[in-house]
Amino acid sequence: MKKVLVPVILILSIVSIFLILRLFLTQDQPEPEIFVPDNPQWHLPEGVKARFGKGAVKMMQYSPDGNVLAVVSSIGIWLYDAHSGKTKSFLPGHSAEISDIAFTPDSQTLASGDENGTIHLWGVSTGTHKQSFIKERMWSISSLSFIDNGQTLVSAADYRNLDFWDVATGKLEKSVSQGYSLSNTVFSPDGKTLASESNNRIIRLWDVLTGEQKQTIIEHPNTVSFFLFSPDGKTLASVVSDQTIHLWDVVPIKHKHTIQVDRNYDSMVAFSPDGTILARPNGDNTISFWDVATGVLKKTITGHTSPVKTVAFSPDGKTLAIWSEQGPLYLWDVATDKQKHTITGHTTGFETVLLSPDGKILAIQKDKEDKTVDLWNAATGEHKKTLIGHKKSIQDVAFSPDGTILATASADKTVRLWDVATGEYKKTIKGHRKILFTLAFSPDGKTFASGGLFGTIRLWDIPSGKRKRVIKGHTGGLFKIAFSADGETLVSQTWNGTFRLWDVATGKQKKTTIISGAETINNDFSKLSPDFQTVATVLPKLKGVSRTNYLQIGLWDVATGEQKHTLTGHTDSILSISFSPDGSMLASSANEKTIRMWDIATGEQRQTFVLQDLPNQFDAVGDVAFSSDGRILACSMWKGPIYLWNAFTGERKKILIGHTKQVVHLSFNSDRHTLASESEDGTVLVWDIASVFKPTDKTK
Numbered sequence: 281m282k283k284v285l286v287p288v289i290l291i292l293s294i295v296s297i298f299l300i301l302r303l304f305l306t307q308d309q310p311e312p313e314i315f316v317p318d319n320p321q322w323h324l325p326e327g328v329k330a331r332f333g334k335g336a337v338k339m340m341q342y343s344p345d346g347n348v349l350a351v352v353s354s355i356g357i358w359l360y361d362a363h364s365g366k367t368k369s370f371l372p373g374h375s376a377e378i379s380d381i382a383f384t385p386d387s388q389t390l391a392s393g394d395e396n397g398t399i400h401l402w403g404v405s406t407g408t409h410k411q412s413f414i415k416e417r418m419w420s421i422s423s424l425s426f427i428d429n430g431q432t433l434v435s436a437a438d439y440r441n442l443d444f445w446d447v448a449t450g451k452l453e454k455s456v457s458q459g460y461s462l463s464n465t466v467f468s469p470d471g472k473t474l475a476s477e478s479n480n481r482i483i484r485l486w487d488v489l490t491g492e493q494k495q496t497i498i499e500h501p502n503t504v505s506f507f508l509f510s511p512d513g514k515t516l517a518s519v520v521s522d523q524t525i526h527l528w529d530v531v532p533i534k535h536k537h538t539i540q541v542d543r544n545y546d547s548m549v550a551f552s553p554d555g556t557i558l559a560r561p562n563g564d565n566t567i568s569f570w571d572v573a574t575g576v577l578k579k580t581i582t583g584h585t586s587p588v589k590t591v592a593f594s595p596d597g598k599t600l601a602i603w604s605e606q607g608p609l610y611l612w613d614v615a616t617d618k619q620k621h622t623i624t625g626h627t628t629g630f631e632t633v634l635l636s637p638d639g640k641i642l643a644i645q646k647d648k649e650d651k652t653v654d655l656w657n658a659a660t661g662e663h664k665k666t667l668i669g670h671k672k673s674i675q676d677v678a679f680s681p682d683g684t685i686l687a688t689a690s691a692d693k694t695v696r697l698w699d700v701a702t703g704e705y706k707k708t709i710k711g712h713r714k715i716l717f718t719l720a721f722s723p724d725g726k727t728f729a730s731g732g733l734f735g736t737i738r739l740w741d742i743p744s745g746k747r748k749r750v751i752k753g754h755t756g757g758l759f760k761i762a763f764s765a766d767g768e769t770l771v772s773q774t775w776n777g778t779f780r781l782w783d784v785a786t787g788k789q790k791k792t793t794i795i796s797g798a799e800t801i802n803n804d805f806s807k808l809s810p811d812f813q814t815v816a817t818v819l820p821k822l823k824g825v826s827r828t829n830y831l832q833i834g835l836w837d838v839a840t841g842e843q844k845h846t847l848t849g850h851t852d853s854i855l856s857i858s859f860s861p862d863g864s865m866l867a868s869s870a871n872e873k874t875i876r877m878w879d880i881a882t883g884e885q886r887q888t889f890v891l892q893d894l895p896n897q898f899d900a901v902g903d904v905a906f907s908s909d910g911r912i913l914a915c916s917m918w919k920g921p922i923y924l925w926n927a928f929t930g931e932r933k934k935i936l937i938g939h940t941k942q943v944v945h946l947s948f949n950s951d952r953h954t955l956a957s958e959s960e961d962g963t964v965l966v967w968d969i970a971s972v973f974k975p976t977d978k979t980k
Contacts, residue, residue, distance in 0.1 A: 723765060805854070814838060919942070
């Protein structure tokens with residue numbers, strides 16, 4: 281019996297150790313947190329088929345009754361049910377960034393002010409617009425507060441005046457002049473005191489009704505980035521850029537505590553409703569809570585997937601709304617330190633946005649560390665599937681030419697193939713020994729290539745998933761790979777400015793082109809023409825200078841490796857370049873508000889699209905992109921608008937208004953009927969542009 285028992289015990293011990301080790305090893309590889317995305321298609325801009333994302337969060341505020349959470353994003357105001365996290369309303373309408381909001385005491389009306397000086401009133405229960413307050417001369421609104429039981433709205437603005445508005449009539453009752461700028465202000469909870477910051481270090485307290493200065497807080501040792509009254513108005517917290525938070529008694533002014541924080545992060549802070557706790561995002565994935573009476577740290581909570589930007593307490597103090605820059609927005613139980621509800625859609629931007637060849641599906645990777653990709657219906661905004669399976673971050677995403685397969689390359693050294701129609705996983709391709717950076721499908725969709733950290737390229741048979749061949753030759757990491765239109769040649773581009781052409785059938789190298797001065801090249805501004813004949817690279821006019829000196833473009837012959845032309849003419853930094861589909865033209869955009877069209881064969885400038893008539897707020901030109909047939913040239917502006925031009929005649933056809941911040945990427949589908957635009961406002965818009973360019977339009 282003993283002879284049998286000993287081996288059994290040994291086996292059980294080994295199994296136990298294995299299970300414990302497995303648990304330990306997988307703890308630092310948690311499965312991604314998956315949420316059902318909420319993506320309501322309310323108040324879409326003209327010409328937009330679908331919107332993805334709700335915009336980056338700027339501020340949050342609970343209604344006094346605690347039933348509604350108002351979230352100010354880069355595209356408008358979202359109203360959520362504070363108890364369930366469900367979306368109630370979306371309030372668009374501002375033409376500039378919203379700078380402050382305020383609820384009436386009865387929670388029935390919300391006021392919002394923007395940087396153009398416009399103030400809107402909204403019905404909270406209905407989500408409808410009620411009133412607008414407009415002055416003859418408008419200045420940026422810095423703070424809003426209701427007084428007289430909600431009958432009067434007081435607004436502070438840059439021009440040193442406090443304006444008093446009759447809520448019922450919308451009329452300006454009076455203006456009280458201040459002696460200092462009111463560009464950075466906050467009202468006390470009762471609306472009777474205004475705190476303003478001047479000279480970056482001094483905070484002054486004003487009597488709202490009389491406009492007289494009540495008190496001055498002693499000058500801070502460094503710049504004040506944020507300040508806030510406690511709910512009872514008796515304490516003021518000021519965040520200073522020297523890694524300190526100062527707490528002050530308001531009446532009379534007296535310094536209470538200095539809180540030393542771990543890092544210099546100019547974040548906002550929030551008081552609990554009873555004024556005993558001060559919460560502060562730390563600039564990382566944590567939030568610290570401080571005892572206001574003693575200035576002592578009580579606790580720090582962790583667990584968020586990206587840096588926390590803003591927080592807000594519910595009126596009962598039981599819930600903390602928390603938003604981190606890559607989302608989601610959590611409603612957090614203060615007592616248990618656990619999330620109660622999750623609100624999706626608010627993010628600062630996206631890592632990857634890819635439109636399928638037929639324009640029907642949009643693939644989005646939210647963050648560079650994400651292990652998942654979401655598939656969306658590009659026409660309706662409906663979420664189709666979250667693709668789950670990779671163990672590490674996804675590095676590249678590609679649709680097959682017919683749009684039926686999506687391939688994802690990951691830092692876990694694998695490629696996964698997914699069925700686009702169903703979102704179901706098809707197979708995993710293994711073989712790379714290092715991180716994968718890039719992949720590409722052949723034009724017939726039967727082969728795809730994958731490239732990794734050390735420059736090795738592998739060709740794979742899609743139906744079987746078997747490796748066809750390994751291509752070696754590069755010594756550095758691969759930036760991009762692509763197949764020629766006939767599928768017979770593969771081009772590979774490295775981070776050091778080397779381009780190599782490979783015979784797909786044999787795997788042998790056909791040609792190497794090394795761009796001289798490669799150390800100055802930003803690969804985002806280095807493009808290969810569709811016919812594989814030319815490389816265009818944005819280069820500095822002088823060596824060893826800043827990015828603002830990138831005023832010229834070099835054209836390189838791939839066959840000979842020699843530079844063909846240097847394109848000069850831009851007077852300010854070049855921001856984007858794009859080849860026409862046939863490779864005969866190159867479009868370049870620059871900070872001087874011009875787009876220049878260049879003849880690739882001769883290096884001569886064909887025409888210039890001058891944008892000097894644009895309003896100042898539209899700023900510089902951003903990304904440029906051709907439609908698949910080369911007839912349309914789209915260019916984005918840093919403040920959001922997108923211009924569509926006839927690429928042959930130079931005629932401006934349409935201005936697409938919808939984004940509120942810089943558009944960073946434009947992408948047409950294969951039939952040019954659909955344009956996807958990705959913006960720093962945290963949204964992707966899918967535009968229907970078929971009506972803009974008719975088949976009868978003159979092109980040449």
